[in-house]
Amino acid sequence: LFCGGGRNKYKALHWDGDGFILLYKRLENGVIQWPRSISEVRNISQQELRWLLEGLSIEQPKAIKKVTPGYFH
Template sequence: MLIDYSKVDQIYIVCGKTDMRKSIDGLASIIQNQYNMDVFGNCLFLFCGGSRNKYKALYWEGDGFILLYKRLENGVIQWPRTKEEVRNISQQELRWLLEGLSIEQPKAIKKVKPGH
């Protein structure tokens, strides 16, 4: 990706299916109007279409938006389809997702909070 996502504050995926015909304004409108989130923060927002072989990433760079679009030639993305929600994911979960793995790895060692 052109964006160094290790430097963003938050990574969000919009679960479910997104109309991939939407451009910057349409995707930014989803974030602002449907989820009441600040699209101008240091956040990366990811969207996936119905076929799960394409995704878009939206990022505010301070003077304008960057919109990345990727179409896989082989395989699909294991995109969460359970709810229409925005989900905050870690950098590790993003790597899994972009490598074709589920963001919920049952054998992965989970981080715990002290005292739990």
């Protein structure tokens, strides 16, 4: 996923097994939530990607967060 400097357009590459599909979108209004520095770069889930491409924040306050299995006390 690539974002323009104005954060109003993005390109995405998807490998479908025998070639790439290029998706390009320019927003008429608003900007994409995008990392401003290398320290803000992170992996995102498919759900977070969908939110991002729909112009929503990837930090949805009402979304149920995934739980990582671990030890319970």
